[in-house]
Amino acid sequence: MRVRRKGSDAEQWLPASPEAFIWLRLCLAELGLLNPNDPIWWTLRRRDHGNGLRHQPMNYDALRAVLRRVNALLGTNYTMHDLRHTAALRMSRDESLSLRDVQTILGHAHLSTTADIYLIEDEARVIRRVAEHLAARELRAQQPPPPVAVGYHATDLDVLFGGLPR
Numbered sequence: 001m002r003v004r005r006k007g008s009d010a011e012q013w014l015p016a017s018p019e020a021f022i023w024l025r026l027c028l029a030e031l032g033l034l035n036p037n038d039p040i041w042w043t044l045r046r047r048d049h050g051n052g053l054r055h056q057p058m059n060y061d062a063l064r065a066v067l068r069r070v071n072a073l074l075g076t077n078y079t080m081h082d083l084r085h086t087a088a089l090r091m092s093r094d095e096s097l098s099l100r101d102v103q104t105i106l107g108h109a110h111l112s113t114t115a116d117i118y119l120i121e122d123e124a125r126v127i128r129r130v131a132e133h134l135a136a137r138e139l140r141a142q143q144p145p146p147p148v149a150v151g152y153h154a155t156d157l158d159v160l161f162g163g164l165p166r
Contacts, residue, residue, distance in 0.1 A: 001040075005107055006060055014105055031055060092118040 001016040024040060031042055041058035043066075048054070056062060063080060071077055084106075091102045092114075103114040148154045 004039075008107075010107075012107060088114075088118050089120070093122075 001020065002011055002013050004011055027041070028034065034040075039057040039059075042055040043058050043062050045056070046053040047056050060080075067078055067080065088102060088106055091097050091105065092099065099111060099114055099119070102118065103111050106114060108114045148157060
């Protein structure tokens with residue numbers, strides 16, 4: 001899916017889920033036909049700018065207006081940046097995405113920007129991984145050492161590997 005960046009107005013192609021295209025199809029069914037260069041997302045409200053009532057593109061200002069109304073109803077203070085930040089954190093914690101993938105999707109020029117902001121570790125996950133590491137290390141320590149391969153002498157391997165206990 002092609003997006004236009006807010007700050008630079010640059011165009012970028014990004015991956016999209018099958019579900020995104022289902023929602024897109026449902027929205028387009030309500031709007032009718034679009035021209036090839038028209039934006040995809042449109043407001044539900046119609047405005048008259050001199051040529052009759054027409055839907056308006058869901059641009060930055062329109063989405064901010066939607067969030068203002070939602071925040072007033074919910075008593076919250078969510079912003080588009082909050083949504084971006086939440087999505088970025090979820091992507092950065094997904095083991096199937098690399099940090100480069102997240103950088104590309106976010107449009108950061110430098111990988112360090114992505115890493116400095118979004119490589120925040122959840123303490124519970126760190127504690128769980130360390131506990132798993134220690135348990136695995138303990139399990140390995142309880143295992144007997146592998147047998148010496150044919151043609152090698154145990155004393156030679158002890159010298160080579162610093163006298164590991166057998």
